Amino acid sequence: MRRVVAQGTFDLIHPGHVHYLEDAAAMGDELHVIVARRENVTHKDPPILPNRQRRDVVAALDAVDHARVGHPTDIFAPIEEIEPAVIALGYDQHHDADAIEAELAERGVDCEVRRASPREQQYEGELLSTGTIVDRILEQRG
Template structure:
């Protein structure tokens, strides 16, 4: 049985997230998804949805067999417990594949690292969705696009 681990923040689920998880699931027999903890998201704006809600949404997706929150202090702890054959990264995740492979080897983990290409849609990122909402629905208190009253 081939175990695959996918990781991410999964804030404001969108087609790009689903594509990433579907492509990850195609690589193995069982897909585990590690959802980033709110406190650990430091490389981009804090998530809009709290971690427990993001976890619940990811668990509800068809390609996902198991979903769990990441560890607050050691990102490799859940990976060591799952012992995956493959770890997938999204096209825009900030990990360097070779550095990640090295860190895994240092922990005695022999998982392949695979980068999943981006979803070919225009709204395949939470930040683009937020930008579109602000531009088309306006800021609070306005009646039109952002800045128009």
């Protein structure tokens, strides 16, 4: 069984998220998704939706076999438990693949780190980022 791990904030699911998770699922036989805890999101504004709600929405997607909220203090702890063959990063996620590979090697976790492919806009006006969706909501209803 080839396990794949994908991770992210997944606040306001959009077609870009669905593409990322479908692409990640295609890298193996079983997709495990780790949803970032609100308190651990430091590279951007914290998510609007609670941890459990974001996890539940991700778990409802067809491509996802298992979804969980990340560890409170050690983002690599779930990866050690899952023992994936692949960690799939979103094509535009801020993560440093080399740093992840180095930490995995330090912990004795043998898995590949790959980037998912980008999802191009399929029609004019399609929104493929949570930030863009939030900006549009504020613009039109704020």
